[in-house]
Amino acid sequence: MSRLFKIAFREYLAYVRTPGFWLSILLLPLGVTAYGLAPILMARSTPTAVLAVVDFSGRGLTGDVARAVAAPGPEDRPLARLVPAPGAPFANSAEATARLKPYLSGVRTLPGGGRLEAAAILRAAGATVAIDFWSRNVADRSLERTVSEAVTQSLRRERLRAAGIDAGVLASIDALSPHVADFSPKAERGVVALKDRLPGIAGFAMGMLLWMVVLTGAGMLLNSVIEEKSSRILEVLLSSASVPEIMGGKILGVAAVTGTVLLFWLSIAGAVLAIRFPDIAGDLAAILLAKGLWAYFALYFLGGYLMFATLYVTIGAFCETTREAQTLLGPMMILMSIPMIFMSQALTRPDAPLLAALSWFPPFTPFMMAARAASEPPLWQVAATASLMFALTALELWVAIPAFKSGALATGRFDLHHFLRSLARRGGA
Amino acid sequence: MAAALVLEGVTKRYGAFTAVDDLTFTAGAGRIMGFLGPNGAGKTSTLRMALGLIAPTSGRVEVLGCDDAAKVRSRIGFLPEERGLYRRMTPVAAIAFLAGLKGVPRREAHRRARALLEAHGLADAAQRQIRSLSKGMAQKVQLLSALAHEPDLVILDEPFSGLDPVNQQSLETLIRDLARRGASVIFSTHVMQHAERVCDQVVLLAAGRKVFDGTVEAARAAAPRALVVEGDFDPASLADLPGLGDLASEAGEAGAVRVTATLLPGAPAQAMLAAAFAKGLAISRFELREPRLHDAFIVLTARGAP
Numbered sequence: 001m002s003r004l005f006k007i008a009f010r011e012y013l014a015y016v017r018t019p020g021f022w023l024s025i026l027l028l029p030l031g032v033t034a035y036g037l038a039p040i041l042m043a044r045s046t047p048t049a050v051l052a053v054v055d056f057s058g059r060g061l062t063g064d065v066a067r068a069v070a071a072p073g074p075e076d077r078p079l080a081r082l083v084p085a086p087g088a089p090f091a092n093s094a095e096a097t098a099r100l101k102p103y104l105s106g107v108r109t110l111p112g113g114g115r116l117e118a119a120a121i122l123r124a125a126g127a128t129v130a131i132d133f134w135s136r137n138v139a140d141r142s143l144e145r146t147v148s149e150a151v152t153q154s155l156r157r158e159r160l161r162a163a164g165i166d167a168g169v170l171a172s173i174d175a176l177s178p179h180v181a182d183f184s185p186k187a188e189r190g191v192v193a194l195k196d197r198l199p200g201i202a203g204f205a206m207g208m209l210l211w212m213v214v215l216t217g218a219g220m221l222l223n224s225v226i227e228e229k230s231s232r233i234l235e236v237l238l239s240s241a242s243v244p245e246i247m248g249g250k251i252l253g254v255a256a257v258t259g260t261v262l263l264f265w266l267s268i269a270g271a272v273l274a275i276r277f278p279d280i281a282g283d284l285a286a287i288l289l290a291k292g293l294w295a296y297f298a299l300y301f302l303g304g305y306l307m308f309a310t311l312y313v314t315i316g317a318f319c320e321t322t323r324e325a326q327t328l329l330g331p332m333m334i335l336m337s338i339p340m341i342f343m344s345q346a347l348t349r350p351d352a353p354l355l356a357a358l359s360w361f362p363p364f365t366p367f368m369m370a371a372r373a374a375s376e377p378p379l380w381q382v383a384a385t386a387s388l389m390f391a392l393t394a395l396e397l398w399v400a401i402p403a404f405k406s407g408a409l410a411t412g413r414f415d416l417h418h419f420l421r422s423l424a425r426r427g428g429a
Numbered sequence: 430m431a432a433a434l435v436l437e438g439v440t441k442r443y444g445a446f447t448a449v450d451d452l453t454f455t456a457g458a459g460r461i462m463g464f465l466g467p468n469g470a471g472k473t474s475t476l477r478m479a480l481g482l483i484a485p486t487s488g489r490v491e492v493l494g495c496d497d498a499a500k501v502r503s504r505i506g507f508l509p510e511e512r513g514l515y516r517r518m519t520p521v522a523a524i525a526f527l528a529g530l531k532g533v534p535r536r537e538a539h540r541r542a543r544a545l546l547e548a549h550g551l552a553d554a555a556q557r558q559i560r561s562l563s564k565g566m567a568q569k570v571q572l573l574s575a576l577a578h579e580p581d582l583v584i585l586d587e588p589f590s591g592l593d594p595v596n597q598q599s600l601e602t603l604i605r606d607l608a609r610r611g612a613s614v615i616f617s618t619h620v621m622q623h624a625e626r627v628c629d630q631v632v633l634l635a636a637g638r639k640v641f642d643g644t645v646e647a648a649r650a651a652a653p654r655a656l657v658v659e660g661d662f663d664p665a666s667l668a669d670l671p672g673l674g675d676l677a678s679e680a681g682e683a684g685a686v687r688v689t690a691t692l693l694p695g696a697p698a699q700a701m702l703a704a705a706f707a708k709g710l711a712i713s714r715f716e717l718r719e720p721r722l723h724d725a726f727i728v729l730t731a732r733g734a735p
Contacts, residue, residue: 233513
């Protein structure tokens, strides 16, 4: 057993001492932070758009448009600043268009300096109003939509007033909206709160996390074994330790590496949650502890990692190069993408029959069961799917231990016949 | 004292191919045994069976008095034919890690690693990454990693391959030192000179079968001695001299002729020389050439070929 830990410790140090490890451990939090801050930084660094409205509709819509664009937007600042149309008044919309174009294209600047970002030319069009919206930024349609919505609301109010509806009544009608309360028998207090939705979110997050850990951890294991196989270190290791010690040491070592990364990431996420959203952090901690979700996740995390790690280590023992391994892992990656597709569905329908059915296929079990956490699968299902998963892992190990030895001692390119024969015969080096 | 390695009727088959066929030999404790044979003779398969890395198809393998090599693996040091170490580790860490796997406590493993590196002129490289070392230095580090746990049995698979003459010489010295310390050394090679200089015992394998097992002297005796006669005479005149086998002539120095003749088993060289003088042949040089292990290797492998 001490040899297993020595191999695990060496494996752990080999990764922790590389710059790549520290890059990967720091890049995700930095990336998430950048992802969260990017819209705020973008908004702050972009000046408020300057809009000119030319109203030929005869309905006096400029005031409504001005109020709409001046209202604070998602970034807590006005969407646009209304300025008088430079060169106004205009005889018609065609003249307005022709006179405003130089300002919009940047050839001319506004009288007080600055650039005109957009112009809305409103004109009568039968019973309604046509809007010619000119903008320098064709990608961002938020200002166009706001102007359009302001005009729509203004026309609606005008029509309702014309139909004899009093302005006060109109305001009270607009204010009407039902008070909706979510109830569920599964909710702790009957009324559904964020706390009741947290298991679903946590399940999805754990499923995704496990998927990432399996991919990165198994990839690390694969590369590590290939390196040792191609440099013949495996042969020396085999003369010093048993196959279970070598495989176990490598799997444990990489688990410790990914565990360190996960611990770091989860600590940061936990700290951010605790500081910014202490209520959510408290609820999450309570759910994980009170409902035993941590044990549920740990069970499938452990089973899933062992199942895939064993497979990858064994494949690595038969490959001299990463390219050979990639050829073998192609079908594996297709298989691994299937749980990804269904895990997101579990967010809204964690008790869907198809998800329950997929949970019984051991390679999908850890991901699907993690994602189904919110539906609180019955205990017999948890016990049965976990047993199946661990039974497959045990079968894998039973086949993989002699196959690993056979592969590790073989030389030359990957030989599918040798691989299958080794699996079928439990070795036969 | 138990023998270091005993093989009894060991056969190893890979499918229809027989790599080792009914092999029996004993490597004595505290002795140096050369495991000789051409490429593909079954040497590596035999060593892997001795190490317990692969199981024999039939027969019995006993290592250091134990039927299961796994139980005595901490008493065995092994250097594989194709070498490699963790490229990003330092020599000290690599040697200490492998010694640790053999049961040497961590601190002691590091102490031994440093001492071994210093003793073999690698003290300056002790803390450099292995990938920055020369090939010869890295090979030496790997050899030391097989010895740091002070094994009772050292198995070296083609240890001389890839080494320059200076390092080959120092490896020979190291092997002798190991034997002096009481360790048993088994190494495979197809370069006879090393085995001839170092081994107490040689086992010769050809096509998976043992063709010789004994001392270097006994192996040499399997090949005929040769006489080299040089002078001014007709080579054909040697044909009827007593005790000579095949003759091969070539031009010697200063217009003389040089004849190399195999001496028939048991034939005294002096009798042939006396007969030549009696016949009045003008002989200027006469040399009795003892067979080398290389000659024995060729004769024995040819004899053992299927």
